[in-house]
Amino acid sequence: MSMISEALVILRSIKPAGLLVFLAVLISLAAFPLVVESPYAHHIMILIFLSVIMGQSWNILGGYTGQYSVGHAAYFGTGAYTTMMLMQYQQVPPWFGMFAGAATAIAMALIIGSICFRLRGPYFVLASIAAAEILRLSALNTKELTNGAEGILATDIPPLKIGSLVVTDFLTKVPFYYTALVFALLIIAVTCIVQHSKLGFYFQAIREDQDAAHSLGINLNLHKNLSLAISAAFTSLAGSFYAVYIGFIDPTTVLSMDMSVQIVLICIIGGIGTIMGPVVGSLVLVPLSEALRSNLITQGLISAGLVSEESPVGAFLKENLAHAHVLIYGILVVVVILYMPEGVLGFVRNMVRARERSNS
Amino acid sequence: MDSASMQPVLLFLQSLISGILVGGVYALIGIGLTIIFGVMRIINFAHGDIMMIGMYLTFNLFNLFGIDPFASVLICIPLMFLFGGLLQKLFVNRVLNALPQNQILLTIGLGLIMSNTVMLIYTSDYKILTTSYSSGSFKFMGISISEPLAISFIITAVITGLLYWFLMKTDMGQAIRATAQDRQAAQLMGIDVRRMSIISFGLGAALAGTAGALISPTYYIFPQIGSTFTLKAFVITVLGGMGSVIGATLGGILIGIAESLGAVYISSGWKEVLVYMIFLLVLLFKPSGLLGKSRV
Amino acid sequence: MAILELRHVSKFFGGLAANSDVSFALEEGMIKGLIGPNGAGKTTLFNCITGYYPTSRGEIFFKGNPITGLQPDRVCRLGMVRTWQKVRPLVKMSVLDNVMVGALCRTNSLSAAREIAMEQLRVVGLDPKSGFIAEGLPIGERKKLEMARVLATKPELLLLDEVMGGLNPAESEEIIQLILDIKQRGITQMVIEHDMKAIMRISDRIVVLNSGEKLAEGTPAEIVSNQEVVDAYLGESHA
Ligand SMILES: Nc1ncnc2c1ncn2[C@@H]1O[C@H](COP(=O)(O)OP(=O)(O)O)[C@@H](O)[C@H]1O
Ligand SMILES: [Mg+2]
Numbered sequence: 001m002s003m004i005s006e007a008l009v010i011l012r013s014i015k016p017a018g019l020l021v022f023l024a025v026l027i028s029l030a031a032f033p034l035v036v037e038s039p040y041a042h043h044i045m046i047l048i049f050l051s052v053i054m055g056q057s058w059n060i061l062g063g064y065t066g067q068y069s070v071g072h073a074a075y076f077g078t079g080a081y082t083t084m085m086l087m088q089y090q091q092v093p094p095w096f097g098m099f100a101g102a103a104t105a106i107a108m109a110l111i112i113g114s115i116c117f118r119l120r121g122p123y124f125v126l127a128s129i130a131a132a133e134i135l136r137l138s139a140l141n142t143k144e145l146t147n148g149a150e151g152i153l154a155t156d157i158p159p160l161k162i163g164s165l166v167v168t169d170f171l172t173k174v175p176f177y178y179t180a181l182v183f184a185l186l187i188i189a190v191t192c193i194v195q196h197s198k199l200g201f202y203f204q205a206i207r208e209d210q211d212a213a214h215s216l217g218i219n220l221n222l223h224k225n226l227s228l229a230i231s232a233a234f235t236s237l238a239g240s241f242y243a244v245y246i247g248f249i250d251p252t253t254v255l256s257m258d259m260s261v262q263i264v265l266i267c268i269i270g271g272i273g274t275i276m277g278p279v280v281g282s283l284v285l286v287p288l289s290e291a292l293r294s295n296l297i298t299q300g301l302i303s304a305g306l307v308s309e310e311s312p313v314g315a316f317l318k319e320n321l322a323h324a325h326v327l328i329y330g331i332l333v334v335v336v337i338l339y340m341p342e343g344v345l346g347f348v349r350n351m352v353r354a355r356e357r358s359n360s
Numbered sequence: 361m362d363s364a365s366m367q368p369v370l371l372f373l374q375s376l377i378s379g380i381l382v383g384g385v386y387a388l389i390g391i392g393l394t395i396i397f398g399v400m401r402i403i404n405f406a407h408g409d410i411m412m413i414g415m416y417l418t419f420n421l422f423n424l425f426g427i428d429p430f431a432s433v434l435i436c437i438p439l440m441f442l443f444g445g446l447l448q449k450l451f452v453n454r455v456l457n458a459l460p461q462n463q464i465l466l467t468i469g470l471g472l473i474m475s476n477t478v479m480l481i482y483t484s485d486y487k488i489l490t491t492s493y494s495s496g497s498f499k500f501m502g503i504s505i506s507e508p509l510a511i512s513f514i515i516t517a518v519i520t521g522l523l524y525w526f527l528m529k530t531d532m533g534q535a536i537r538a539t540a541q542d543r544q545a546a547q548l549m550g551i552d553v554r555r556m557s558i559i560s561f562g563l564g565a566a567l568a569g570t571a572g573a574l575i576s577p578t579y580y581i582f583p584q585i586g587s588t589f590t591l592k593a594f595v596i597t598v599l600g601g602m603g604s605v606i607g608a609t610l611g612g613i614l615i616g617i618a619e620s621l622g623a624v625y626i627s628s629g630w631k632e633v634l635v636y637m638i639f640l641l642v643l644l645f646k647p648s649g650l651l652g653k654s655r656v
Numbered sequence: 657m658a659i660l661e662l663r664h665v666s667k668f669f670g671g672l673a674a675n676s677d678v679s680f681a682l683e684e685g686m687i688k689g690l691i692g693p694n695g696a697g698k699t700t701l702f703n704c705i706t707g708y709y710p711t712s713r714g715e716i717f718f719k720g721n722p723i724t725g726l727q728p729d730r731v732c733r734l735g736m737v738r739t740w741q742k743v744r745p746l747v748k749m750s751v752l753d754n755v756m757v758g759a760l761c762r763t764n765s766l767s768a769a770r771e772i773a774m775e776q777l778r779v780v781g782l783d784p785k786s787g788f789i790a791e792g793l794p795i796g797e798r799k800k801l802e803m804a805r806v807l808a809t810k811p812e813l814l815l816l817d818e819v820m821g822g823l824n825p826a827e828s829e830e831i832i833q834l835i836l837d838i839k840q841r842g843i844t845q846m847v848i849e850h851d852m853k854a855i856m857r858i859s860d861r862i863v864v865l866n867s868g869e870k871l872a873e874g875t876p877a878e879i880v881s882n883q884e885v886v887d888a889y890l891g892e893s894h895a
Binding site: 068070115118119121122123125126127129130131133134137138140141257258261264265268320323324326327329330331332333334337338341 | 403451454455458459460461462464465466468469470471472473476477479480484587591594595598627629630632633636637639640643644647
């Protein structure tokens with residue numbers, strides 16, 4: 001009964017205009033692969049969805065509950081490795097493997113949480129990093145299990161079947177597109193539900209002031225672990241998806257601190273503790289780093305006549321800018337922290353408010 | 361000598377000694393981090409990357425001008441001091457009152473910029489700095505000791521001694537310690553805490569850069585080497601108690617020994633796991649550090 | 657029946673005895689004043705009672721049951737809740753949301769919690785500001801928010817730590833009325849307060865702490881005529 005009235009309250013709070021925009025976006029996303037055929041465009045969209053899943057998962061723990069984990073590669077890698085190992089060594093299709101991955105990630109989260117959640121502030125951050133590093137080194141050192149530093153290459157992905165009916169064979173990017181889209185919508189929906197529930201209130205209270213929250217009847221350990229479990233499960237789904245989609249994983253990609261940092265950045269750049277933050281962060285980061293990776297920017301500079309292809313600068317850019325996408329992450333973080341501490345979203349919101357104020 | 365054929369006692373002593381020698385350099389990195397934390401209450405996630413810059417600096421001084429890596433310490437210290445001071449003045453000073461997580465992210469961002477800029481210039485290939493003594497060693501009571509490690513340990517000891525003298529005996533050192541103890545009180549006493557912050561970050565960077573110079577004859581040099589050392593520096597400072605210089609010195613040596621013994625008696629692949637396990641245990645059971653007073 | 661009973665409670669910080677061998681009982685429906693010079697250990701005692709610190713020695717009973725060693729959230733659910741001397745609003749959340757967090761202690765439904773919260777905001781007179789972000793409130797309203805938030809947990813025993821600290825006389829008077837109102841509703845209270853006039857006016861009984869020890873206990877009239885208490889306070893103002 002109360003669930004229904006809750007749902008009604010949420011529904012009533014949605015404005016018709018917002019609903020229309022949301023439906024329009026949803027329909028265009030669903031229709032996108034039918035209209036645009038370029039696999040590269042599909043690829044970019046898939047990367048954006050993947051980034052949304054990663055960012056939104058972290059957001060639940062970092063943004064809403066205020067626990068700054070810089071070790072989420074642990075869960076991403078757990079998902080990736082579980083799914084990949086089951087698929088390559090046990091012929092378990094990834095549709096089942098990824099749930100095994102999520103379960104393993106939750107178990108891992110509870111172990112790591114039981115250690116890290118006793119610590120606060122910078123000590124929590126350090127412990128989360130150490131835990132993820134232990135996992136990375138373990139994956140490197142258990143060659144019999146994980147193939148160590150050489151990583152695991154996916155040879156072929158079994159088609160998704162219901163009974164004998166083949167739903168899809170994953171030969172093009174389109175099935176990946178829809179899978180990633182559904183996951184991204186799912187985690188956004190979960191975040192919405194959490195935000196509008198008791199759980200969300202408790203998470204945010206913990207973020208604002210742990211001691212005050214504790215004194216108001218909030219079981220800190222239980223709620224931090226719940227938040228981490230949700231976050232870890234979805235992060236591991238992202239990892240599983242990544243493994244199957246890219247077809248290759250090794251400890252230095254899926255379990256590295258760089259991965260952990262990247263997950264945090266998606267949120268920070270967009271704006272933490274908001275539903276749209278990770279979406280905005282992904283929309284900024286993915287196209288930017290892809291443009292660099294594929295040398296689009298150099299090409300653009302050259303064709304705009306700003307640098308000549310033969311000049312040493314042009315040659316240097318052409319040679320090196322492709323490797324610079326992480327550099328851009330670094331620069332973005334510094335700029336965001338110094339000039340937009342509430343992320344791009346908060347920055348824009350404040351700009352709009354300032355303009356409204358000056359107009360009125 | 362092949363370690364498998366050594367007598368157990370000699371093997372133990374040898375790995376203990378090489379652990380202590382490496383630990384000396386670790387201590388330098390840790391001391392730098394702990395000074396920065398003590399004065400600013402900021403955990404510098406770019407610390408390993410600053411060390412990496414010191415490595416490349418040394419590498420270039422050696423390759424371009426033929427300057428010996430140990431001699432280059434004399435150039436490294438002032439340059440890295442300036443570099444660190446600049447970082448503090450331009451960036452870190454502006455987030456001193458920000459949320460701790462934003463401070464952490466800022467230094468992470470700075471670290472990413474450093475490592476990736478170096479990668480753009482030098483590619484991510486491993487570089488080796490080979491000196492005439494790089495693989496040299498001498499025997500001492502049957503124990504073989506690596507020459508570059510021994511020299512770097514001596515230099516480390518001298519620098520640490522000078523640092524203690526600076527912190528304890530000079531006016532500026534006392535001002536730094538006062539700032540670390542109580543920023544507000546120091547400010548009321550007329551100490552220019554912003555300047556002390558710049559000097560402290562400079563010192564921290566100089567120490568990290570020096571450590572980079574000292575290990576460059578024995579380690580591969582590559583842009584991403586920083587993050588492992590950042591983590592190691594955390595372990596060392598937490599072990600010794602955040603903000604304690606003596607603690608960081610002991611912590612560094614302890615981690616050097618743990619790694620060296622771990623590599624011999626467990627396996628070199630698992631030695632770092634051992635270090636992080638120790639780290640977590642200390643965080644859990646003695647968060648104020650092995651030397652620090654317990655809080656409650 | 658005593659709703660709260662302390663037996664020989666001690667709390668040490670290293671060598672410092674912030675509380676030593678404190679025993680007293682709290683009768684249901686009463687207001688108990690807890691006074692003592694700065695650093696006497698009053699806040700520490702609240703921290704021990706509510707489970708925020710583990711006690712070093714001694715036992716605490718709430719409604720006849722031992723609660724020594726229980727975590728603060730359990731203590732709150734049992735019906736005892738405290739305010740903080742240095743107020744701790746959930747700054748990025750709205751005033752209403754702050755109070756709802758308290759109310760959610762007794763219900764899982766957001767709409768029910770919203771109703772409880774609005775009611776408590778009306779009680780403390782903050783209802784016009786329910787939509788404001790807590791960060792922007794001045795100190796007087798922050799103290800009221802703190803009160804509304806603990807009231808929303810439907811407590812049987814309230815521990816108030818200097819809720820009048822830093823307020824002007826008019827604001828203090830509002831809080832005094834509020835405390836008396838709360839008493840009318842049958843909620844037991846223990847109040848730490850520096851303003852002697854106020855504490856004498858509202859308390860049924862008073863406990864005096866000095867250097868962590870219980871110096872005296874009695875009615876307000878007994879306390880003002882107690883020479884040891886007067887000395888302790890004179891000592892403070894002369895220091
Ligand atoms: N967490 C703590 N660690 C160490 N000492 C503490 C701690 N909390 C309080 N103290 C000390 O205990 C004594 C009593 O403090 P407190 O309970 O805050 O006094 P009051 O509230 O009566 O002013 C003081 O000397 C204070 O410094
Ligand atoms: Mg007090």
